[in-house]
Amino acid sequence: MGSAHPCIAGINIYQPAPPTGPTQQPLQTLGNFRGWDIRTEKLQQNLSWTVKQQCVDLLAEGLWEELLDDEQPDITVMDWYEDSRLDTCVYELHVWLLAADRRTVIAQHHVAPRTSGRGPPGHWVQVSHVFRQYGPGVRFVHFLHKTKNRLEPRGVWRTRVTDSSVSVQFRE
Template sequence: PFTWRLLFLRRPLYRNLLRSPNPEGINIYEPAPPTRPTQQPLEALGNFRGWHIRTEKLQQNLSWTVKQQCVDLLAEGLWEELLDDEQPRITVMDWFEDSRLDACVYELHVWLLVADRSTVIAQHHVAPRTSGRGPPGHWIQVSHVFRQYGPGVRFVHFLHKTKNRMERGGLRRTRVTDSSVSVQFRE
């Protein structure tokens, strides 16, 4: 149940609701630091607490690293009446590295779900292609704002994919950082 004390303590509005949004500690205000192919599993490269991680094999030495989280909006301090009646904006944002490993090195998939965690109220999918111009390793921002999505939203399922390429010496990864899901009142 909603209480002003819970609202004050949890501060569910205007903050990032994802756990470990920057697991590798990368700063988007600087070019992505150079990387070498590695044999280490992704989990050894940072704090990925809260992320469910899997790999999807592709052809020609390519694969996707798939990382996802499902945010329980009620557990984060929001309440049903606010979500259903006011429908505050839900903003998703992410930054990915222009790694030049392929024409498309990143995908974002987000679903707004009802209490059963499977019925979809709204969704957003994007797979941007990079221009291939400029220095490799610069950061590209991807964002989307859900508005007027209808009543019933209780969960935000956030999933992003980054492309990898197997090279001599190990796996070269496309990095991602500062992933976020936040809720704001309309202005």
């Protein structure tokens, strides 16, 4: 039972962190978000969520059914978000391991960390989760994160996020 090694099936869904400070520009103009579905959810007062998601096809990324079903390699999701202090919760991560029909949920993970309130705003926080022994049938990883925005007269203050990744680790 050796240690897990990152495999060739690491899927980096990197996105650049938008620049700091308020902006009038839409998020899509601030970086390369190819592959991401992006929408905005309005909240009360001047707050909103930016919701970004994508569905990773594990077979298209080079894995095969027998490997996923029999070996069930660890699937790690990782993300970094800025503790912007725009609200008590500025970030959420939702991940589903899906069957071939893209609807049947085999495993899932949800987290909505609260700000610590310590130290200056703007430090980066890592969020990660490892799916283990999830059972047969996984073919897709649906990755969705939400970041809080605040609209001010000078523009939109965004909670930045970067280095989102999905990776698959084989065990020796």
